[in-house]
Amino acid sequence: MISVESALEIVLSRADPIGAEDVSLPDACGRYLAEEVRSDLDLPPFDRAMMDGYAVRASDTAGAPRTLRVTGQVRAGQQPDRALASGEAVQIMTGAPVPPGADAVQQVEKTRALPDGQVEIVEAVEPSQNVAPRGCEARAGDVVLEAGRRVDPAALAVLASAGRARVRVGRRPRVALLVTGDELVDPAERPVGGQIRNSNGPALAAQILEAGAVAEPLGVAPDAEERIAAAVQRGLGADVLVLSGGVSAGAFDLVEAVLAAFGVEVLFERVAIKPGAPLVFGRRGSQLVFGLPGNPVSAQVTFDVFVRAALERLQGSRGTASRPLVDVELLAPFRNRSRRKAYLPARVRADGTRLVATPIRSAGSADVFAHAAANALLVLEADRTEAAAGEHAPAMLLRRFFEGDA
């Protein structure tokens, strides 16, 4: 049984980027940059007015109020048709280029239009006031996005500004997903006898998509070696193979035997994590193979801790963890009797200057309800059997933390 840290290190050391492709801007969102991006221009490309008002020479406004002659107008998108001389003002709109000869803009609220093409500048301006000088945001040639950066709407604005209508991003991994278990029936069916509904199939497929990968469901296989083997065979072409179930002490040999028959090199098979513990990681050529526990909360949590981190790396992320860890203050005790590193369902919220956590009552690693009610997982090390109210502990924020009111 190896530690979470050692297991993650092994996983990440095997998770190299699987390749890149050029995509257009809308398709780049959610992907990881496979190149660093430089601006092809100074930005702004000209001295730009930051206010609606009048372009002036600042020295002409000393001792304001001062009256200047309005010699023209320049709107966003226009090029000024002439330079500005002393004593002159040009009406200017936000985003328009400041005419040569002008060095400041006075906002319209601090001016007064006069008859006969004149304007009174009511307050003096300093040189550069309300002007964004050419190149103040970025210089031509500057790296404006690093390789490995996840593309989000703000990064799309940068790509567009830098002249990149297409960009190179990491390829999305194809992830074959096989759920195993004699006890599983479809969610639409009513379980009888010892059956339960298959919740890992829908949850893990969605986790694969959320991690930016493509899910290729192989369905559900019963605990029978030849059936598991047939499904694994169909999943061998994918970048990653994820199985759930069949790895606990009782049934473990089944999945291990199948993986061995296909030449999968197993790199670890138990991790000191709760929920989890039985957790197989291996590889077959460049394909990564994860055998997750069958218990639904164990499957979801070990996916978040290990598989997600790997999927992001395969796409070119440079991150080392897939979820932020923040320190929180406990409002009630959390217990960990597992002698493994525990990820306990918790509700984290901001309380003034503190992030505070309350435990969520859970009936164990099959309690999908407790897990769905959590917005974070409180992390207690193996030797920390109890953390009292008032103590601090790290919490891994789940995406739900981010979706709700914190």
Added chain:
Amino acid sequence: MISVESALEIVLSRADPIGAEDVSLPDACGRYLAEEVRSDLDLPPFDRAMMDGYAVRASDTAGAPRTLRVTGQVRAGQQPDRALASGEAVQIMTGAPVPPGADAVQQVEKTRALPDGQVEIVEAVEPSQNVAPRGCEARAGDVVLEAGRRVDPAALAVLASAGRARVRVGRRPRVALLVTGDELVDPAERPVGGQIRNSNGPALAAQILEAGAVAEPLGVAPDAEERIAAAVQRGLGADVLVLSGGVSAGAFDLVEAVLAAFGVEVLFERVAIKPGAPLVFGRRGSQLVFGLPGNPVSAQVTFDVFVRAALERLQGSRGTASRPLVDVELLAPFRNRSRRKAYLPARVRADGTRLVATPIRSAGSADVFAHAAANALLVLEADRTEAAAGEHAPAMLLRRFFEGDA
């Protein structure tokens, strides 16, 4: 000019859910539940073994080691074929139903198989030990997911467990997007004269998608009333119309005039926010209309603060804000000279027990580079012109906070 709080209240009071539809589980992910979900079963549906080992009567193990007779085996998915009597043990796998007559499971590591179909129970067990009793996770009829909940992988596991292969979720709003400005050229083009590239189109379309809505781009319109009107005409069938540009003091009348011509009731047109200030919100029948500023950072930030919150509500979210606000400690001063509520680009990270923030140098509300480098927006109220290092302030966490290593 109204406050951010008043403006958000007006927006949310107009943003009622637009309807619901039944979808299958994979399609439910990212949507908001339009019904409360109840379990149709006790879960687990039977007393379930939580370990691989032996089902026993706890009283038979008192004074262990004790030797019991193994009378059978039950695996996950099987129904026990007979009850267990005193002196007997049944080999059992994780997830299998505990046979009638047994009240505990001893894990296999604390047992020793003996010849002649016997097993030594090395350590005594308590009644209920390693057994998840029927209904301990949820009772038939229990509400297991509230209406308004965003469906994520963990919620999919709950839906599957509760027997819901289909579920009712809020309809995705269709959002028509029109970018205006004479100065705009396509990202693939090289701007000349007073031109700049259109970054709002790609960024806002991606923000619409990220908020769970469907973007219907109307392209770019120059600052000409009839061109804007023609585009708005095409966008009238959508649930929401988002425009960017044409709302600042200089050009404001253009967009206002077009909206007025189409019978849009304007509910506010200036908000005390920086970046932003010019920000039009109105409605036309059930259609919501947002006129965002043209400056790209202003457009992205006001989208996150107002439009995203509205889009979530239209889908059935019960939240009141679209991004979590957490209190952070400042590592360097932040300044707000705007006399408006400021959302300043910041980098927030966890430092031990504290969330700390450093400012990101920005050249203003067109500086898409500074905005893309931020993972949070530090919020300073209008009257808080400076916050010194060591002081606290709220920060609105952007999605990027969540994507990177915090």
